[in-house]
Amino acid sequence: MLNCNRSSLNDKISQFSAFGATKNGGVTRLTLSDEDIAARDFIIDFCQSKDLITRVDDLGNIYATLKGTDGSKAILSGSHCDSVINGGNYDGILGVISAMETIDTLLANHVQLAHDFTLVVWTNEEGVRFPPAMMSSGIITGEFTKETMFKVEDREGITFGEALAESSFQGEFENRLVPNDAKAYLELHIEQGPILEANQNDIGIVEGVVGMVNYDFIVRGQADHAGTTPMRYRQDALVTAAKLLLQLHEAFSGLADDLVFTFGEISAHPNLHTVIPDYVKFSLDARHKDAEVIQQVVDIINHLPQTINQCQIEAIENWARNTVYFNPSLVNAVSDVTKDLNYSNQRLYSGAGHDAQYISKIVPTTMIFVPSKDGHSHCEIEYTSLEQCAKGIDVLLNTVILIDKIAD
């Protein structure tokens, strides 16, 4: 078993943390911003210094290949270098660093793979500047059309297509990932939740990405003056929305223990302290690995009354995704390597979305998770210790070595 170099890893984490550093120790590195481009340039410099064969596709995805001895299919690994606003130093970028460290460790230890090993950087995973999330892996796998995505505008009205054209990262369609040329895709990522830490496990063996539904609930009442409308005449959309939210919360709480559901967004109209709200909208994000549990959520929603307290209730399903199951052979390979390394571990499902879930449609795929301190992510205090990051990379690189030996 090989181990990655902790000192080299620590340097890379520090170096990437400088690209878009925020005052509280996090990063803001929006897709194709100056900060994102600086991080990408750093990656390109690394690839050139290691004599990797580097290609960029028409979506800005970077593929940098360490050639294998028999020119067979490639084993790919990577993640993304864009972040959310005031995000942390690990989400996404750790997956890129892990592939860089894998290359460094293979070279330092003179390990020659039979297969090509390709570092991949996916463009616009977070989707903060240009929604939706996982945009370029979604285009490659047919989830979105390039035409539509290139027209997506940021808040300044710049389209994704324009931002890409103005960067040095618009390459050729021909350079896109070709499924038949890929043996496997492996992605190391922080868990973004508290489960590994709570169980004192260093490695999460990821079996898939949980299915989910996303709804908006709309409550329509009547706007009237706060000072002049007796309580009995009111159709208050916010009071009714609060009741509906708690009613849903209680109903969902009675379903599976590991169902997670979140009312993350709310808005009221006209949102003035002197006016009874006539329109309130709030969101629901519900996730579980079992389709029948998600169906129970949907059933509860479908049986809501049409009116509550004389306000009209509407539920709009925005989108849903089925649970994505990763490649069982790869999941088992990660598990075997982790056990051989004697690293504490558990199997789990990802609650968050990742490029890997789209790539898994066209290439055998799995993920490796490392713990998130206090479960936090997408924030400046996001943290995974150096040793935990290193253990994750150890699992990754030894899994690469293991599956390199398996015939295609």
Next chain:
Amino acid sequence: MLNCNRSSLNDKISQFSAFGATKNGGVTRLTLSDEDIAARDFIIDFCQSKDLITRVDDLGNIYATLKGTDGSKAILSGSHCDSVINGGNYDGILGVISAMETIDTLLANHVQLAHDFTLVVWTNEEGVRFPPAMMSSGIITGEFTKETMFKVEDREGITFGEALAESSFQGEFENRLVPNDAKAYLELHIEQGPILEANQNDIGIVEGVVGMVNYDFIVRGQADHAGTTPMRYRQDALVTAAKLLLQLHEAFSGLADDLVFTFGEISAHPNLHTVIPDYVKFSLDARHKDAEVIQQVVDIINHLPQTINQCQIEAIENWARNTVYFNPSLVNAVSDVTKDLNYSNQRLYSGAGHDAQYISKIVPTTMIFVPSKDGHSHCEIEYTSLEQCAKGIDVLLNTVILIDKIAD
């Protein structure tokens, strides 16, 4: 008893409805906008055509006087001509029109008052473009300082002082209302609530403006990923805010029947469907004419727990006002006139704020309400029938004639 001219009244309502007309039949006439200036110019033209003595003070307030026979104190009446965004054709402007119609009716009927009669237009009652509401009556009565108010900016960064200086309505400080020169201030206004209509009364004899408190409630939790954070680890600020809101709603509902309370504003942070909210703020506006009922509201707030569901709860009192009682002699005069006119009526308190509540601190004041269809105001469908408006003006002008006969 005199009656105003219904046809002339109808013309004026139509004429003012053109200044800032919206496509759905309302008006948007923000303070000192082109639309507001057009309405003001129309008023000035009217005053000149009637040979009124017209003054403008340093706040843009217009005073137009029909001289009385003995040059004694003035009886003042008026309101405001600014509106909210997508407001209606009656709020404020009906009070201006009523003073114009009073002048027209006095002149048409050759009624010579002993006292001066002064039409007043208050600048920036709504406070939508330049908060706060009732700005210039508040400055005159010492509620706000001119210096601070002149620095208030609109959304384009234009200050109230700049907008006034650029208009033709910045007059002299010496022209401000002088309390000792004023016998009474009377303001006709729409009720902005459903009480008169529900009781099938045409006239509201307004005894005062109810006291109120305004609070913000802040709930602080912990932001975490919606897909990866098990329910038992969550400190969800929105779920907790919904519970707090309903808990307050239930507690306040147990107080006086005619207490009104409204949670009009809500915001959540970061307000993303994939993140558990860590910060939710919502407002409370509670109004009642009795100080002890308002104190019961405050007591409930002061006894809230500091934490609910592991989220921190904070209540911030933004401001409070005591109930304003209008001048009993004037209230009785309005009542006597209304009865003599045989118009259906009731006594009530204003739930909404009006310039009259500030002016009442320095001049004997009362108000007259006319019904609001379905209780709606501050919206395009705000409506009071022509005959209801006319009856209100009949009450106003006969009250002016009645109190004109009372010795100062």
